[in-house]
Amino acid sequence: xxxxxxxLAVAFSSLIGAGLTAQADDLPDLGxxxxxxxxENTYPPLQFVNPKTGDxxxxxxxxxxxxxKRLNAKVTFENVSWDAMxxxxxxxxxxxxxxxxxxxxxxxxQVDFSDPYMRSEMFMLVRADEDRFTDPKSFAANADFLAGxxxxxxxxxxxxYEVLDGDEANPRIKLFETFGAAVQALKSxxxxxxxxxxxxxxxxxxxxxxxxxxxxxxxxxxxxxxxxAKGSDMVAPFNAAIASMRADGxxxxxxxxxxxxxxxxx
Numbered sequence: 104x105x106x107x108x109x110x111l112a113v114a115f116s117s118l119i120g121a122g123l124t125a126q127a128d129d130l131p132d133l134g135x136x137x138x139x140x141x142x143e144n145t146y147p148p149l150q151f152v153n154p155k156t157g158d159x160x161x162x163x164x165x166x167x168x169x170x171x172k173r174l175n176a177k178v179t180f181e182n183v184s185w186d187a188m189x190x191x192x193x194x195x196x197x198x199x200x201x202x203x204x205x206x207x208x209x210x211x212x213q214v215d216f217s218d219p220y221m222r223s224e225m226f227m228l229v230r231a232d233e234d235r236f237t238d239p240k241s242f243a244a245n246a247d248f249l250a251g252x253x254x255x256x257x258x259x260x261x262x263x264y265e266v267l268d269g270d271e272a273n274p275r276i277k278l279f280e281t282f283g284a285a286v287q288a289l290k291s292x293x294x295x296x297x298x299x300x301x302x303x304x305x306x307x308x309x310x311x312x313x314x315x316x317x318x319x320x321x322x323x324x325x326x327x328x329x330x331x332a333k334g335s336d337m338v339a340p341f342n343a344a345i346a347s348m349r350a351d352g353x354x355x356x357x358x359x360x361x362x363x364x365x366x367x368x369x
Contacts, residue, residue, distance in 0.1 A: 130347060131340040133176040138337070140167060141183040141191060141200040145283035147306035148361040149203045149327075162361040163201040166220065169353060170344040185253060185281065188330075189213055195332045199341075203302060205257045205325040215335055216328040218342045220354065223300040224321035225261050228307060230289060231316050238319045239266040242296055251277050251285035251294035257325060258282075258298035265322050266298070290314055300325060305362060 142150050142159070150161040159180065171178050183191060188200050193213045203223075206216045227239070236242040242250075243266060250266065252259040259276070267273050277294050279285040286307060288294045299307070304317050331338050348354050 130173050130343050133174045133337075133340060136176045138171070138176050138178045138198045140178055140180050141188055141197040141202075142180055143185050143188065143202050143281065144182055145281050146203045146303050147310060148365060149302060149306070150201060151306075162221075162357050163203075165357055165360070166348070166354075167201065169348060169357075170341060173344045173347065174340050185256070192330050192332055198335070198337060199329050199331045201329050203300065203327050204330055205300075206328045207257070210330070213333070214330040215333055215338050216330055217338060218345055219326035219328050220345050221302065221327045222324055223302040223327065224324045225258065225298055226301055226304050226317040226321060227319045228286070228289065228297045228299045228304045228315055229295065229318055230292075231312070231314055233295070233316070233318070235295075239322070243267055246275065248296065249275050249277055249294040250296045250298070251279055251288045252298065253280070253282055253285060254278050256282075257300070261322055262296075262298050266296075286315075298322075302327070309362075309365070 142163070144150050144152050144159050146161075148161050150159060150163045152158070153160050164180075167178055170176075181197060183197070183200070185202060188202060188204075189210060190213075191197055192200050204210075204216075206219060210216075227242070236245065236248065242248050250262050252262050259278075262276060263269060263271050263273065267275060277285075277288065279288060282297075282299070282303065285294070285297045289297045290311075301317070301321070304315075308315050308317055329341060331341075345354075
């Protein structure tokens with residue numbers, strides 16, 4: 104199931120060991136530049152709060168730490184809600200943001216994206232004991248079934264246009280301020296479905312296997328990238344670092360750590 108859901112080329116045989124953190128000679132040197140990064144911390148396994156320690160952890164935190172080493176930069180993080188994130192980056196309040204952000208043309212009018220660091224697909228996240236529907240058609244057929252979503256996100260629009268009737272005001276869609284709140288509503292039975300990309304969905308299933316599952320076929324794919332203010336001079340260095348991490352197996356190592364090896368509460 105994991106191999107079917109995760110649409111990432113994870114070449115385990117190419118994983119590199121202790122040498123992954125060495126800065127490549129041809130990467131830009133930012134000279135210890137301080138970079139402030141916005142994150143919501145509600146999107147496991149990309150970025151979330153460890154309930155046992157209270158620390159913010161995840162794939163993106165590890166990736167940023169690695170990028171900072173390679174580019175000789177220092178990073179600090181600020182917690183920012185999704186609704187405020189793109190406007191804040193566009194206004195230059197933070198240097199960049201990470202939040203499993205889908206690369207989309209309309210967003211690119213407000214911010215600059217890095218090159219993609221991950222590709223994922225959209226799936227239906229439901230409670231583990233769900234047996235009343237198995238795909239978008241059977242969900243849509245019963246007017247009593249409710250979907251939870253964040254307004255303005257890719258899952259919201261997929262819910263509207265691929266699962267339901269195309270009406271953005273459909274009362275069967277219950278809106279939540281954060282993705283985490285929508286998932287909690289699913290857990291408590293207030294909604295019956297939350298659409299999520301395979302990355303976040305697999306994270307929730309892996310950490311709560313008795314509570315959630317993913318069902319149905321994938322509904323399209325999306326690429327994730329970091330976002331910067333328009334014209335930011337950090338896009339090119341970050342792209343160079345991402346390319347080097349893809350080439351030497353670091354991205355594969357992060358995929359293995361967070362999608363296959365990580366256990367909740369570590």
